[in-house]
Amino acid sequence: MIEKYGCKGTEMNGIFFTEGEINQGNVISDAFAKSDQQNISIEKLKEKLAIQAISLGANAVDRWKYVQKATIWSMSSTQWQMTGRFIKVEE
16 A cells, blocks of 8 residues: 555556545546456456556546446346546646
């Protein structure tokens, strides 16, 4: 766990992830990623969000959350979903 922009969080590929809200910088857009297979690691899904963040010019994801949900097709089949906001904070 590290502290940056007044929040505690983690980093993936240079992108800072926090469940808190970053009160500085600019919100670029909402963040969303979901697994396309069952039993995917959280780290792989987090990496997908990091790639999206980099492509948008963001350096942080705040309000970061992840949940496991059943799919429409089967209650026994689940997928991970991650949400948050892409933020560009001047360092």
